Amino acid sequence: LGLQKNLMKDKATLRLAFTDILRTNKIITDTQLDNLLLHTTYVGETRQLRLNFSYRFGNTKVKSKESRESGLQNESQRL
Structure with a gap:
């Protein structure tokens, strides 16, 4: 479960x-040996709360590679 918020423009x-959240990550085993029946439930520390902050430096309006024209395209259009 997560939330995300964009900040600073x-x-x-x-x-x-x-x-x-519901602590559902469990390992349950049943072992039977002769007259012994062993039932084991392992619940590890799998709950995690993470907080991430990322900041993008520089020009955020740079054209993507697909939208830029190459020099070869410019040359072919001149012919």
């Missing part, structure tokens, strides 16, 4: 994430 992002 989309130059920064704040993310909050929480994993295994």
Whole structure:
């Protein structure tokens, strides 16, 4: 489960994430040996709360590689 918020005119992002909220990550085993029946349940520390902050430096309006024209395209258009 997570939330994300863009800040500072989309130059920064704040993310909050929480994993295994209901503590459902369990290992359950049943072992039977002769007259012995062993039932084991292991619940590890799988709950995590993460807070991430990222900031984008520089020009955020740079054209993507697909939208830029190459010199070869310019040359072929001149012919």
